[in-house]
Amino acid sequence: MIIPFMTLVEKEISRFMKVIVQTVFSPILSSFLYLLIFGVSLGSSIQMKNGEVYLAFLIPGLVVMGLINNAFQNTSSSIITSKFSGDIEDIRVAPINHNQIVWAMGIAGVFRGALVGFITGIVGEIFFYFQNGTLLAVEHPLMMLFFTLAGGFIFSFCGIFVAFIAKTFDQLSAFASFILLPLTYLGGVFISIDNLSPFFQKLSHANPLFYLINGFRYSILGHSDVQVPLALGMTLISLVVTFSMARFALKNGSYSRW
């Protein structure tokens, strides 16, 4: 039972490690640019309501963004490339059940997401140190761990769902650009929802990412736009929903070759 599972985890991790420039370095470069331009340059003229520096607000947001984007990318691109090359059949024929597949791919997705998020955090800390002479402390490390794992799994599962359901490459990129991207930006990576118009403030409360991003921000800063229990609850619900979606997609999705 455990060997097939671990093999799949190992395969999924070594897959993205083989193309590490594209899968880890490139997202870190974009986080670096965000930190430099928004955090340091523009950030100096942004007033936060409690007198906090904008960079401190931005770092947790970018860490979560790196985490979820890369978790999603890892599972979805692994499945899509397998659909192109046909080796998705190997997993179907092998004695591995759907739960094992979902969790193994999920772990690899979390691993890549957390790696990108972690390095983004370190780069952020360096910027923060140069700006403020101190490091940004993590207020609630265990909660940070929870939101990292939950966020990583949620988006790994999403990636599995979309990649199996998608019948064309277009459908996959449509999900990434028309659903994932707006939800991330409106969920509060760069801004506090106080800065949004009342309509968008209300709408944000229906965005599951809003709870994840702000829950994670709370774990570092000790305050954020949401109530912590609500953020925990909504994140757990998202986890259960996306896990079920991934299971559904494995059962009913298309394995056919593109």
Added chain:
Amino acid sequence: MDVLIIKDLKKTYQSKDSLVKTEALKGVSLEIRAGEIFGLLGPNGAGKTTLINTITTLEKPTEGEVMVFGKSVVHDPMFTKKKIGVVHQEVINTGFFSIEEILKFQSGYYGIKNNLERINYLLEKLSLTPHRQKKVKQLSGGMKRRLMIAKALVHSPKLLLLDEPTAGVDVELRESLWKFVLELKASGVSILLTTHYLEEAEKLCDRVSIINKGNLIYTGKPREVIEKYSTKKIYLKTSSGQTHTLVDSAAKSIQDILKEHHISFSDIVDIQIEEGRLEEAFTKMVNL
């Protein structure tokens, strides 16, 4: 013991957007005995791949039963998956890994951790040892096919399903694959092979079934099929200088044929016999 038992297997595809039903298998029954090579012959679209996919649990039967080593494929798919090896018809590419890595991962999927000995054996047998560090895209078509066979054998399955293993393979490689298949058989592996190269079936198979439009038309030894459904051609030159061409059922002895045509052995100066072939029997049956 029968390694594989298929009883009255039916598979109907219902397309989602129309009411059209396609009956890919219309009640197929067969059994494969331990240590035999069983050939499934049929034209394109006859239902061969559907049958293979039902055995490998990729497709669920609409009706009927498939038992692998005594256990139902539907009720215990994990058991079946562990026991069988499959070589699919389409060549699989894997972009990221070398041959050796692919085989290591494949072993891991079957719960085998340190399988280097078996992997080395298979690479050697399939002449892939010099290419073990190459990626799939660097391999020729024939090497890719051999890699697929190696992948199907990492866990030493006792039942091997070969879906057109020699499609698009050159003559030399085909012969070496046949040799390897016979070696596998000698080591106790039962093999189900689909093909439309009839020469392949004639050389390798202990028994064959001919499948057409979802029905098995005939099951028996290749020799029996030939005798029953093909013809024997005899070209004769007699002492009087006459030449005769006699065509009769492949099952009949030359003696009987000559007797029927009132030709005695002592009159024959020259004789040429063209034995019936599976090809002919096959064409005749499929067109019935």
